[in-house]
Amino acid sequence: MDDIEIPESHPRYESLLTRHRIEAGVEKGITSQQGLIAQGRGEAYDYLLGEETIDTADEAARAAAAHLLLADHAVLSVNGNAAALVPGELVELAEATGADVEVNLFNRTEERMEAIAEHLREHGAEDVLGLEADGRIPGLDHERAKVDADGIGDADVVLVPLEDGDRAEALAAMGKTELVIDLNPLSRSAQTATVPIVDNIIRAVPTITAHARELQDASRDELEGITDSFDREAALAAAEDAIRGGRLD
Amino acid sequence: MDDIEIPESHPRYESLLTRHRIEAGVEKGITSQQGLIAQGRGEAYDYLLGEETIDTADEAARAAAAHLLLADHAVLSVNGNAAALVPGELVELAEATGADVEVNLFNRTEERMEAIAEHLREHGAEDVLGLEADGRIPGLDHERAKVDADGIGDADVVLVPLEDGDRAEALAAMGKTELVIDLNPLSRSAQTATVPIVDNIIRAVPTITAHARELQDASRDELEGITDSFDREAALAAAEDAIRGGRLD
Numbered sequence: 001m002d003d004i005e006i007p008e009s010h011p012r013y014e015s016l017l018t019r020h021r022i023e024a025g026v027e028k029g030i031t032s033q034q035g036l037i038a039q040g041r042g043e044a045y046d047y048l049l050g051e052e053t054i055d056t057a058d059e060a061a062r063a064a065a066a067h068l069l070l071a072d073h074a075v076l077s078v079n080g081n082a083a084a085l086v087p088g089e090l091v092e093l094a095e096a097t098g099a100d101v102e103v104n105l106f107n108r109t110e111e112r113m114e115a116i117a118e119h120l121r122e123h124g125a126e127d128v129l130g131l132e133a134d135g136r137i138p139g140l141d142h143e144r145a146k147v148d149a150d151g152i153g154d155a156d157v158v159l160v161p162l163e164d165g166d167r168a169e170a171l172a173a174m175g176k177t178e179l180v181i182d183l184n185p186l187s188r189s190a191q192t193a194t195v196p197i198v199d200n201i202i203r204a205v206p207t208i209t210a211h212a213r214e215l216q217d218a219s220r221d222e223l224e225g226i227t228d229s230f231d232r233e234a235a236l237a238a239a240e241d242a243i244r245g246g247r248l249d
Numbered sequence: 250m251d252d253i254e255i256p257e258s259h260p261r262y263e264s265l266l267t268r269h270r271i272e273a274g275v276e277k278g279i280t281s282q283q284g285l286i287a288q289g290r291g292e293a294y295d296y297l298l299g300e301e302t303i304d305t306a307d308e309a310a311r312a313a314a315a316h317l318l319l320a321d322h323a324v325l326s327v328n329g330n331a332a333a334l335v336p337g338e339l340v341e342l343a344e345a346t347g348a349d350v351e352v353n354l355f356n357r358t359e360e361r362m363e364a365i366a367e368h369l370r371e372h373g374a375e376d377v378l379g380l381e382a383d384g385r386i387p388g389l390d391h392e393r394a395k396v397d398a399d400g401i402g403d404a405d406v407v408l409v410p411l412e413d414g415d416r417a418e419a420l421a422a423m424g425k426t427e428l429v430i431d432l433n434p435l436s437r438s439a440q441t442a443t444v445p446i447v448d449n450i451i452r453a454v455p456t457i458t459a460h461a462r463e464l465q466d467a468s469r470d471e472l473e474g475i476t477d478s479f480d481r482e483a484a485l486a487a488a489e490d491a492i493r494g495g496r497l498d
Contacts, residue, residue, distance in 0.1 A: 026282055033275055033285060040289020044433075047290075048297075184293075244493050 014051070018085060018202055025084025029115045032107055035081045038162065045183035046200045048243045053207060056238040057199040063230035064159065064179040064195045065097070065211035066223040071157035071177070074099035075129070079106065082161045082201060083116045087123035089205040094125070096212040099159070102151040103130035106164050108143045139170045152176075159208075160189070161201050168192045181205070185239035196232060198239035263300070267334060267451055274333025278364045281356055284330045287411065294432035295449045297492045302456060305487040306448040312479035313408065313428040313444045314346070314460035315472040320406035320426070323348035324378070328355060331410045331450060332365045336372035338454040343374070345461040348408070351400040352379035355413050357392045388419045401425075408457075409438070410450050417441045430454070434488035445481060447488035 010016065022039055025031030031039075053061075068074045076090055076099050083090075083103070094101050103116045117128040133146040135153030144167060147153050158171060161181035165188030172178050172192045180193035181204045190196040197204050215223065259265070271288055274280030280288075302310075317323045325339055325348050332339075332352070343350050352365045366377040382395040384402030393416060396402050407420060410430035414437030421427050421441045429442035430453045439445040446453050464472065 022286070023282065033272065036282060036285035037271075037289035037292065040286035040291070041293040041296075042289070043286065044290040044293030 014200075014202060018200075021085050022081075025080065028084075028119060029112060030080050030119055031084045032080055032112070034107065035079075035084070039081060042162075042183045042200065045243060049183065049198075049239070050242070051200070053199050053203045054238065054242050056235040057197055057204065058207060059230060060195050060197040060232075060235050061199070061204060061207040062211040062215075063227050064197060065208050065215055066218075066226040067157050067177055067179060067195060068093075068097035068099055068159065068208070069212060069215060069218070070220065070223050070227065071097075071099070071155070073155045074157040074159070075152050075155040076101050077104040077152060077158055077160045077163065078102065078116065078120065078130075079104060079162055080112065080116060083119050085201055086161075086205045087120055087125075089202075089209065091120065091124040093159075093205055093209045093212065096209050096216070099157075100127065100129055100151055100155075101125050102148055103128060104147060104152065104160075104167075106144065106167070108146060137167065137170045137174065139173065140167060145170075161205070163189045165189050165192070185236045185243065190236060194232070195227075195230060196236055196239075198235070263449075263451060267449075270334050271330075274329065277333075277368060278361060279329050279368055280333045281329055281361070283356065284328075284333070288330060291411075291432045291449065294492060298432065298447070298488070299491065300449070302448050302452050303487065303491050305484040306446055306453065307456060308479060309444050309446040309481075309484050310448070310453055310456040311460040311464075312476055313446060314457050314464055315467075315475040316406050316426055316428060316444060317342075317346035317348055317408065317457070318461060318464060318467070319469065319472050319476065320346075320348070320404070322404045323406040323408070324401050324404040325350050326353040326401060326407055326409045326412065327351065327365065327369065327379075328353060328411055329361065329365060332368050334450055335410075335454045336369055336374075338451075338458065340369065340373040342408075342454055342458045342461065345458050345465070348406075349376065349378055349400055349404075350374050351397055352377060353396060353401065353409075353416075355393065355416070357395060386416065386419045386423065388422065389416060394419075410454070412438045414438050414441070434485045434492065439485060443481070444479060445485055445488075447484070 022031055076094055103113055113131055120128050129148040129151035132148045135147045135149035136145040137147055152158055157177040159179040168189035169192050177194045179195045180189045181197045181201050182190040185198045271280055325343055352362055362380055369377050378397040378400035381397045384396045384398035385394040386396055401407055406426040408428040417438035418441050426443045428444045429438045430446045430450050431439040434447045
């Protein structure tokens with residue numbers, strides 16, 4: 001396991017766990033240089049946010065859970081940092097919602113694809129998509145356009161944590177319902193998302209799973225009530241307010 | 250040279266140059282994993298700041314230049330990211346102010362010390378301190394306490410770009426005049442500094458050098474007028490306001 005032996009009650013537990021998993025990700029060839037820099041950007045935004053899940057992020061996580069449960073075919077898109085930070089948590093979310101898991105990298109190399117797929121398998125994933133790469137997202141460069149035809153290519157709902165803006169826009173242009181986890185509320189990914197979850201992925205993924213489990217017996221009407229009433233503009237504005245008003249020290 | 254062939258007028262010039270130098274730093278063993286994450290945190294704060302040198306940062310750079318010129322013995326403390334990002338610029342600042350250059354790492358290994366010293370020499374540094382490590386900063390762990398006795402140990406004024414909070418506090422406790430470059434105005438380093446320069450190191454170092462050159466013939470009275478009138482609390486507050494009010498997109 002990628003866990004460290006410190007109590008969850010430790011005030012810096014989340015931060016130490018994150019650091020530990022990122023370092024392990026580098027050792028395994030999962031986390032790239034760009035991934036480390038992106039991690040730092042996330043840390044700064046999370047710091048400003050107060051390192052907590054704000055109410056609107058929890059509502060967004062609940063709406064995301066409802067979308068995943070309502071989907072004909074949901075896929076969790078996994079990049080290097082997501083795989084390093086929440087491998088087991090993503091597998092649990094996939095199990096709770098019946099979603100597929102697909103590796104999808106900004107800097108795609110076969111070596112990193114394999115390392116990430118193997119890391120997810122070690123954390124309990126049974127089928128890991130993304131290695132076929134027999135589908136394409138229109139409007140992107142060759143390597144970045146690659147997806148599995150029977151994975152993201154076929155999905156109606158995609159969870160894209162920590163996605164780059166170009167691909168988030170291209171997926172939205174395909175008409176997919178896009179659930180984005182991003183700590184910057186005004187990033188193109190967050191702005192493009194059907195459901196932007198402005199939260200640290202380490203908190204957000206377990207939060208979505210908890211909502212999905214609670215909603216597992218909910219009726220279609222109830223789930224649609226949740227997705228319909230989610231107000232993305234209000235959630236983005238609240239996140240921006242929290243960051244602007246958050247602590248800097 | 251570590252420069253890239255894009256015109257300085259390119260809208261993303263600074264960002265591309267930074268990225269290029271950081272990547273080269275990793276290749277050379279200068280930039281650590283922690284350095285990459287720290288770079289990302291800096292990017293987020295700089296983004297919020299509007300990626301520009303605000304007026305109070307320019308005033309702080311001028312006060313820093315005056316302190317360096319007034320010093321009996323000024324030392325520029327250089328860590329991995331500083332060496333990767335502004336090696337030639339630090340050498341120019343040292344030349345403009347008569348300061349020494351000393352390598353000082355949070356994660357000190359002989360290999361990284363040597364790689365950084367060599368990198369600075371390739372950029373024109375003649376004497377690079379820090380390798381003797383025959384002095385100690387009181388109140389810090391063994392490895393992190395190491396300095397050169399005739400370098401930082403002896404200095405009355407120290408420029409510490411991108412320093413960690415513990416060491417910034419320990420240096421201040423030794424009674425040294427501390428000039429800090431840090432993009433987070435409420436970091437302990439910035440809060441501890443005699444002169445906090447809340448700016449991207451890539452802009453700040455050349456700005457200090459420009460002020461030092463302009464002030465090279467200034468009288469002691471004139472220089473003391475500049476250091477005395479610098480208002481660190483106002484500068485920190487202005488930087489925080491700029492970040493809170495800055496653009497997020």
